[in-house]
Structures are given as C-alpha cells and as structure tokens.
Amino acid sequence: MRITDDRYTRDRLKFDLAMRLIRHEARTRTIRSWTGLSDDRIRKLFRSYVEESGHSTLRRHRGKSPRQPAWFLRNATVRRHAASLGALFCALGLLQRSAAQPAGNTVAGLRWCETFCRAYEEYAAAHGDRHISFEHACFLRLALERQAELCVEQCAGCGALVIISPYAVTPASCEFCVGLHRPGH
Numbered sequence: 001m002r003i004t005d006d007r008y009t010r011d012r013l014k015f016d017l018a019m020r021l022i023r024h025e026a027r028t029r030t031i032r033s034w035t036g037l038s039d040d041r042i043r044k045l046f047r048s049y050v051e052e053s054g055h056s057t058l059r060r061h062r063g064k065s066p067r068q069p070a071w072f073l074r075n076a077t078v079r080r081h082a083a084s085l086g087a088l089f090c091a092l093g094l095l096q097r098s099a100a101q102p103a104g105n106t107v108a109g110l111r112w113c114e115t116f117c118r119a120y121e122e123y124a125a126a127h128g129d130r131h132i133s134f135e136h137a138c139f140l141r142l143a144l145e146r147q148a149e150l151c152v153e154q155c156a157g158c159g160a161l162v163i164i165s166p167y168a169v170t171p172a173s174c175e176f177c178v179g180l181h182r183p184g185h
C-alpha cells in the first residue's frame with residue numbers, strides 16, 4: 001500500500017526529526033513548523049527524552065527567535081564559527097535559492113530539515129564549544145539566503161569562505177589572514 005507506506009515514512013521522519021530538534025534545543029515553534037507535530041505531542045516527546053536521557057539541563061525555548069545579523073560579526077570567534085557553519089550550508093546545498101526550505105509536512109520538506117540538522121551537527125562536532133545556537137544557525141542561513149544583511153565572500157588572502165556585511169568597505173579577510181602581515185605589504 002503506497003499511501004500507507006508514505007504515511008509511515010513521513011510519521012517516522014517527523015518523530016526522528018523532532019527528537020533531533022529537541023536535542024539541539026530548538027524552539028517549540030521551530031519543532032512545530034518543521035515537523036507539523038502538535039504542541040502537546042512535542043511536550044510529551046520532550047518530557048520522555050529528558051526522563052530517558054537524564055538531560056535535566058535541557059531547555060525548551062519559547063521566546064523570540066534571533067533577528068540581529070550584527071550578532072554574527074561581533075567578534076573574531078563568532079565570525080570564525082559563522083564562516084564554518086556558512087561553509088557547511090554551501091557544501092550541503094542549503095543556500096541555493098532554488099533549494100529554499102520546502103513546505104513542511106512533505107517527505108521532501110522533512111529531508112531538507114534533516115540536511116539542515118546534519119550541517120548543524122557537523123558544525124558542533126568540529127567546534128567543541130558551540131557559540132552558535134540552533135536558532136541562531138536557522139537565522140544565519142536565512143540571512144545568507146536573503147543577502148540583505150549578511151553575505152558570503154571569499155577571503156582576499158586565502159580564498160576561504162567568510163561572512164561579511166554587504167556594506168563592508170574593506171576587502172573580505174578571514175580571521176587567519178587578517179592578522180598576517182605579508183612581506184612587501
């Protein structure tokens with residue numbers, strides 16, 4: 001039964017995705033819009049996850065989502081982390097305009113969310129210290145896609161990906177090259 005199979009696949013994907021989002025401390029609103037699960041179902045999943053895993057410090061975030069692009073440029077560490085996450089978004093095809101987040105509640109939409117989680121997990125694995133929260137990562141991707149407040153550039157010194165303000169007047173430079181003084185320059 002094709003319809004039943006599809007429904008089963010979708011339900012399974014929704015459940016797995018919700019658990020992944022809970023682990024990343026995504027906001028309830030994000031979990032609801034990405035999975036289509038009800039607030040009540042999310043609350044129960046959250047409770048059972050905390051009970052089973054013993055992660056009593058895990059929080060549910062309900063406040064407003066991040067909206068400040070300047071936050072990603074405020075110091076060298078955050079700029080480096082944002083560049084690393086931005087490079088993963090590019091590599092996993094999450095920044096192509098045509099591949100914008102598909103409508104939730106479809107298998108394609110759920111797969112897109114899984115790819116986003118993969119980018120965030122690879123970022124977290126590469127940096128022991130996560131400076132960028134899951135919600136900030138969502139905002140970063142949106143801002144990079146809009147290209148109005150933040151954009152992706154190449155470092156003029158080494159070609160690494162950097163994130164800059166579109167109003168920046170100096171040449172783009174990564175956090176490594178910015179401190180380098182080349183002979184003759």
Ligand SMILES: [Zn+2]
Pocket residue numbers: 155156157158159160173174175176177178
């Ligand atoms: Zn560089």
